[in-house]
Amino acid sequence: MSDDTQWVVPFRDLDLGAIDRVGGKNASLGEMIRSLTERGIRVPDGFAVTADAYRRHLAETGLEEEIHAELAALDVSDVATLQATGASIRQRIRATALPEPICEAIGSAYEELSRQYDMTEADVAVRSSATAEDLPTASFAGQQETYLNVEGLDRLLDKTRDCMASLFTDRAIVYRVQNGFDHRAVALSVGVQKMIRSDLASAGVIFTLDTESGFPGVVLVTGAWGLGETVVQGRVDPDEFWVHKAMAREGHNAVLRREPGAKALKLVYGKGGTHEVREVRVPRHDRERLVLSDDEVLTLARWSIDIEEHYSVHHGRATPMDIEWAKDGRTGELFIVQARPETVHSQAGAPRLELHRLRETSEVLVRGKNVGHGVASGPVRVIHGLDELTGFRDGEVLVAAMTDPDWEPVLRRAAAVVTDHGGRTCHAAIVSRELGIPCVVGTGDASHTLATGREVTVSCAEADEGRIYEGKLDFDREVIDLASLPESPVPLMLNVANPEKAFSTALLPSAGVGLARMEFIVSNWIGVHPMALLHPERVTDEAVRSQVLARARSAASPVEFFVDRLASGVGLIAGAFHPRPVIVRMSDFKTNEYAGLLGGADFEPAEANPMIGFRGASRYYHERYREGFALECAALCRVRESMGLTNLKIMIPFCRTLEEGRRVLDEMEKNGLARGQNGLEIYVMCEIPSNVILAEEFADLFDGFSIGSNDLTQLALGIDRDSEILAPLFDERDPAVKRLIAMVVESAHRKGRKVGICGQAPSDHPDFAEFLAGLGIDSISLTPDSLPDVARRLAAAGKDTP
Numbered sequence: 137m138s139d140d141t142q143w144v145v146p147f148r149d150l151d152l153g154a155i156d157r158v159g160g161k162n163a164s165l166g167e168m169i170r171s172l173t174e175r176g177i178r179v180p181d182g183f184a185v186t187a188d189a190y191r192r193h194l195a196e197t198g199l200e201e202e203i204h205a206e207l208a209a210l211d212v213s214d215v216a217t218l219q220a221t222g223a224s225i226r227q228r229i230r231a232t233a234l235p236e237p238i239c240e241a242i243g244s245a246y247e248e249l250s251r252q253y254d255m256t257e258a259d260v261a262v263r264s265s266a267t268a269e270d271l272p273t274a275s276f277a278g279q280q281e282t283y284l285n286v287e288g289l290d291r292l293l294d295k296t297r298d299c300m301a302s303l304f305t306d307r308a309i310v311y312r313v314q315n316g317f318d319h320r321a322v323a324l325s326v327g328v329q330k331m332i333r334s335d336l337a338s339a340g341v342i343f344t345l346d347t348e349s350g351f352p353g354v355v356l357v358t359g360a361w362g363l364g365e366t367v368v369q370g371r372v373d374p375d376e377f378w379v380h381k382a383m384a385r386e387g388h389n390a391v392l393r394r395e396p397g398a399k400a401l402k403l404v405y406g407k408g409g410t411h412e413v414r415e416v417r418v419p420r421h422d423r424e425r426l427v428l429s430d431d432e433v434l435t436l437a438r439w440s441i442d443i444e445e446h447y448s449v450h451h452g453r454a455t456p457m458d459i460e461w462a463k464d465g466r467t468g469e470l471f472i473v474q475a476r477p478e479t480v481h482s483q484a485g486a487p488r489l490e491l492h493r494l495r496e497t498s499e500v501l502v503r504g505k506n507v508g509h510g511v512a513s514g515p516v517r518v519i520h521g522l523d524e525l526t527g528f529r530d531g532e533v534l535v536a537a538m539t540d541p542d543w544e545p546v547l548r549r550a551a552a553v554v555t556d557h558g559g560r561t562c563h564a565a566i567v568s569r570e571l572g573i574p575c576v577v578g579t580g581d582a583s584h585t586l587a588t589g590r591e592v593t594v595s596c597a598e599a600d601e602g603r604i605y606e607g608k609l610d611f612d613r614e615v616i617d618l619a620s621l622p623e624s625p626v627p628l629m630l631n632v633a634n635p636e637k638a639f640s641t642a643l644l645p646s647a648g649v650g651l652a653r654m655e656f657i658v659s660n661w662i663g664v665h666p667m668a669l670l671h672p673e674r675v676t677d678e679a680v681r682s683q684v685l686a687r688a689r690s691a692a693s694p695v696e697f698f699v700d701r702l703a704s705g706v707g708l709i710a711g712a713f714h715p716r717p718v719i720v721r722m723s724d725f726k727t728n729e730y731a732g733l734l735g736g737a738d739f740e741p742a743e744a745n746p747m748i749g750f751r752g753a754s755r756y757y758h759e760r761y762r763e764g765f766a767l768e769c770a771a772l773c774r775v776r777e778s779m780g781l782t783n784l785k786i787m788i789p790f791c792r793t794l795e796e797g798r799r800v801l802d803e804m805e806k807n808g809l810a811r812g813q814n815g816l817e818i819y820v821m822c823e824i825p826s827n828v829i830l831a832e833e834f835a836d837l838f839d840g841f842s843i844g845s846n847d848l849t850q851l852a853l854g855i856d857r858d859s860e861i862l863a864p865l866f867d868e869r870d871p872a873v874k875r876l877i878a879m880v881v882e883s884a885h886r887k888g889r890k891v892g893i894c895g896q897a898p899s900d901h902p903d904f905a906e907f908l909a910g911l912g913i914d915s916i917s918l919t920p921d922s923l924p925d926v927a928r929r930l931a932a933a934g935k936d937t938p
Contacts, residue, residue, distance in 0.1 A: 143189040143241040147182050147329075152450055158184040159265030159325040164475050172446060177439045178471045181252060182260065182329035183245040187267050189238045190300050190324045197232040199225075203304070207319050212310045215526045215545060222306045229301035234293060242296065243289050246328065253330055257287050259405075261473075262295040263327040264302050280308060280324065284363055285331060285405050285412040292328065299326045307544040314548070332473060335404040335413075336465020338427035339364030340374055341561040342436060343478060344381075344444040345456040347569065348508065348560065350480075351639035351712065352456060354392065355379045355437040358561045359427040361418050362402025364460055364473070370538045370555060370562025371415075373397035373578040375426050379437035380711040380779065388780030390437075391430050392707045393635075394700075396690060397559060397578075399423050424690065428463075435470055436461055443475050451477075480569045489618055489644065491921060492597035495610040501586060502554065504579035506595075506602030507565045509640065512574045513593040513608040514551035516586045519543070533592055537583050539564040547571065552594035554582045554604060576602030601636075616924050621645055622931035626909045629717075629917040631894055635661070635705040638712035641920045645927075648716035649709060650842060650917025651787070651894035654723045654768065657705035659733065662698055663687060666764035668735025669694035675735045684735045695767065702771035703779070710781040717783050719819060719842065719894075722768055724789040726751050747856060752790025752821075757799040769807035776814065787819040787842055792826060797837045811839070822891070823847035828876045831883035841884050842917070845895025849873050868897035869904055881911045890914040898922075902929045909933065 150158055150166025158166075162184035169179050194200040203225050212218050233239075250258040264280030281302035283295040302308070303324040312319055332339075340359030345352045358367055358374040366372045376395040383390035399418050406414045428436070440459055447455040460474040492511045517532040519525060525546045528534065534543075534550040538557045547553060547567050551574075555564045558577040568575030574596045576582075582604065586592065593609040596602045629650030632641055635657060658666075668675050668684050672694060675681040684694070691697035710718045726746035730736050739760065743749040755761040775781050786809065791797050797820065801811060804818070811818045820827065820834055823844030827834055831841070845868045846857060852872050855862045867873075877893075884891040892915035898905035899922040908916055909930055918926055 143186055143192075143238045144245045145184050145186060146245070147179075147184065147327075150184060156267055157186050157188070157325070158327075159187065159267045159323075160476060161263060161265035161474060162325050162327045163265075165327065165329065167446075167450075168443065168472065168475060172442060175439075175442050177442060178469060180330040180332055180471055180473060182249060182327060184265065185238070185242060185296055185326040185328065187323035187325045189234075189241075190303075190326075192238065193232075193234055193297075193300060194229070196235050197229070199228055199232075203228075204320055207309065210309070212313050212545060215528075218306050218309065218545065219522075222304050222309055225304040226301040229304070230297050232297075234297060239293060242293060242328075246289055246292055249328070249330060257289075259285050259287050259331040260292065261327075261329045261331050262286050262292065262299055263329065263474075264299040265325040265327050266303060266308075267323045267325065280305060282365065283412065284365065284403075285335075287412075291412075296326045296328075300324050310545040310548075329473065332462040332471045333405075333464050333466050334462035335363050335402070337463040337468075338362070339460070339462040339473075340367045340427070342440045342459040342461060343456065343561060344440050344459070345478065346378070346639040347480075347565070348506070349640035349643065351642060352454070353381055353642075353714065354639070354711065355381060355384070355440050356560070357428070357433050357436050357440075357461075358397075358559050359461070360397065360399045360402065361422055361427060362404050362416075363413060364462055365413075366401060366403050366415075367559065367561065368460070368563065369540070370558030370564050370577065371403075372399050372401050372559075373557055374399065374559040374561070375428070376559060377428065377433045378708070378711075379433060380707075380714070380781070381437075381441055382714060383711070383780040384434055384437050385441065386780055389430055389434065389778045390711075390780060391433055392711045392779065393704045394426060396424070396426055399427070432463070432470060439470075439472060443472070447475075447477065480566075489616040489640075489924075491612075491614045491616070492595075493612045493614075493921075494593075494595060494597065494605075495612060497605060498593075498609060499606040500603050501592065501606055502576070502579045502582045502604040504554070504576040504582070504602045505560060506598075507560060507568050507575035507577060508572070508596050510552075510572070510574040511593065511595045511597050511609075511611045511613075512552040513591070516588055516590045516592055518583050518586065518588045519546075520583070533594055535582050535586050538562070539567070547573075552576075554579060554586070554594060554602075556580055556583050574602070576604060579604075618643065618645055621924055621927050624927045624930045625934040626905075626913060626930055627915040628923055628927055628930075629892065629894075629915050630923065631899070631917050631919055632709055635708035637920075638709045642712035644920060644923055646713075646716070646923060647915060648713050648783075649718040649720075650892050650915055652706065652709045652718055652720040654702070654706070654721055655725050655729070657702055658723060658725070659729075661705050662701045663734055664694075664698070665730060665733040665736035665739055666698050666767050667739040667761065668733075669698050670763050670767070672735070675738050680735055687734065698767050699771045699774065702768065703774040706771060706784065707775045707779050707781060710775055710784045711779070714781055714783050717785055718781075719785045719787050720772065721787045721789050721821070722756065722765070724752050745856070747850065747858065753788050753796050753800045754790070754792065756788075757796075757803045762803065765803065766807050769804060769809050773808040776816065777808075782815055785817045785819060785839075787821060788838070789821045789844070790823060790847070791820050791834075792824055794830060794833055794837065797834065801837065821847075821894075822880050823895075824851055825876065828880045828883075831880045832887050835884055835887035835889045838889075840889050840914075841880060841891040843877055843880065843891065843893040843895060845873065845877070845893060845897040848876060848895070849897075852876055868895065869901060869907075874907065877908070878911055881913055885912070892917060898926060902926055905930060906933050 357377040360374040380390040456478040553575040627647035633653040633656035688694040688697035731740040756765040817839040820838040894917040
């Protein structure tokens with residue numbers, strides 16, 4: 137072996153077996169270049185300065201023994217001493233020139249790389265790669281330094297030395313101590329990689345699972361304008377895209393969700409001299425558009441799936457990945473610039489469901505994106521810079537514009553973390569997830585709104601939104617071992633309203649979704665009456681009309697806004713549970729609820745009793761709403777056809793007569809949803825006595841029934857569900873209601889149709905679930921939190937039955 141190959145190795149000569157020589161990051165780059173470029177995955181080339189070069193540098197400077205003696209005596213909980221010791225070590229490593237053979241080897245490799253890219257002096261990224269880094273069992277993300285847009289051999293040698301010194305950043309020292317890594321056993325290699333001109337385009341981070349729930353069926357792609365460090369460090373709120381893995385493999389446009397970020401800043405090349413990169417503001421027109429097209433998102437997702445599969449084979453087990461990507465603004469080409477195993481969910485052990493429920497609420501002070509599902513309380517500590525960390529106390533809520541990797545020793549002592557900027561893949565999110573503490577990112581103004589000493593409760597237990605409440609609130613925490621749940625003798629399905637909880641809910645051992653409520657998506661994700669989007673000129677209030685158009689500004693048209701958002705919400709639920717069936721109920725707002733949507737007042741009649749008024753099936757073929765129903769159909773067509781999620785089934789609510797059922801089915805067929813086409817099943821709610829009386833005739837029109845026990849009780853007993861006075865009489869267990877349920881189950885089975893229940897009764901009353909099981913009902917759909925108890929009860933009842 138020559139000196140050159142001893143100190144420097146090209147990426148193409150490396151693979152995952154070289155971690156002890158070149159660290160995890162460099163070994164991974166070599167592995168991808170050797171094994172995955174044939175699949176079309178582009179990885180920028182470069183070379184690794186080996187760990188042997190690092191060891192020789194320390195040995196020749198005489199620093200090795202004194203450094204490790206200082207570290208052996210260091211108490212890492214003493215922040216001030218830690219900072220002083222780390223700074224001293226780093227300065228001494230930087231102060232001494234690299235040995236001449238190493239400089240020569242780096243110079244030769246850099247010259248060759250520059251020739252390869254037809255450049256006099258290539259612009260390169262200089263990255264640290266520790267020999268214990270990027271293992272499937274340990275995350276060293278952000279522990280050492282990266283330097284971008286380094287040009288010229290002198291600058292390269294300087295940054296190589298700086299990278300070596302960064303093995304002793306405060307955060308790296310603490311991480312090794314707290315994770316049981318011997319300082320002497322960890323060395324540092326330096327990766328030198330050709331830069332991608334993403335400063336002229338975009339870059340970001342990919343996870344091959346949902347980062348919050350650990351759901352493995354999706355790829356999460358995040359991105360922002362400029363170089364990718366802004367996303368990694370959490371300096372910007374990036375765009376986010378979720379892609380369904382199975383459907384992407386089959387060639388479908390499987391982008392389930394697109395969430396635009398603020399993207400206010402970007403990192404670009406400096407203007408000459410030694411100013412390698414600089415931060416600039418992003419123009420408004422760029423902030424308002426997504427950084428990637430669907431085709432680009434799907435390309436990155438498919439590459440990521442290939443990378444995950446390759447690493448899973450290598451490790452002999454499922455290996456979700458944390459990947460960095462970049463787009464070259466000159467050529468439009470996409471590249472993968474890093475890939476490492478994800479280390480939080482992959483080490484989570486047996487599946488379990490952890491439920492946090494607030495027992496009380498108070499004023500919401502700040503909102504942002506939640507990371508994790510926990511709840512924590514404590515006094516606020518606003519941190520503006522590294523020099524303020526010494527004042528941090530255990531159990532405080534750390535609030536900052538953004539966190540820095542140097543803060544990790546303090547983050548470990550925080551009850552929760554709140555930042556102004558960042559997305560779900562930023563530094564604060566990754567570290568908080570690993571530590572298991574609640575984190576809310578992208579709040580915008582938390583560091584200005586919250587004052588040090590103020591008692592708050594940080595909640596990540598409420599869907600996709602993280603909230604910071606005034607004061608210390610009580611909450612319940614329950615951990616359910618999903619593997620220990622018994623198998624129910626009756627298939628248990630779930631009632632799901634919120635798409636943002638779909639991935640975590642899908643981890644429950646259910647038979648699918650018996651009721652996906654479209655109304656929640658329309659009211660919370662869209663917020664505008666569909667007819668107002670179709671006919672904004674008919675909205676009489678100019679201010680409201682302006683709000684309607686402003687809400688839809690991000691889409692190609694107001695109509696596309698509705699269809700895309702609705703398809704996204706339904707697609708998330710269908711994708712989360714795929715291939716299990718998901719039954720989505722078409723909109724079942726009452727007229728007073730529709731009127732409450734933005735722009736809705738101009739399209740809805742005033743009714744004395746909306747509960748039994750213009751609702752459900754009656755709207756779908758009526759001139760007042762037919763066009764709105766067509767948009768609902770268009771969204772579901774997109775889920776089934778474009779996304780490929782044919783596990784989606786459709787349910788018609790409040791269908792009063794057989795003729796009404798026929799008219800609705802005709803309307804659906806006109807809008808691309810023909811029963812039986814591409815396996816489409818259409819169910820009908822059984823919630824009106826006529827549905828029971830004519831069950832066999834309804835069975836000729838529809839593929840099955842789902843009992844809505846709330847409305848069936850209302851109409852069987854003549855009780856307005858909204859009446860507080862009559863509330864004591866409202867009971868789904870009334871003998872009349874139970875008789876009707878028994879009748880429809882018998883009639884449906886006589887016609888060979890399945891019948892389930894999606895009403896609230898079995899969730900609230902486990903004995904009612906036992907009654908349904910005794911009837912031989914085909915499925916019971918429950919609220920997610922009630923499934924474990926009902927499963928246990930039905931399993932026990934089944935054992936007791938002779």
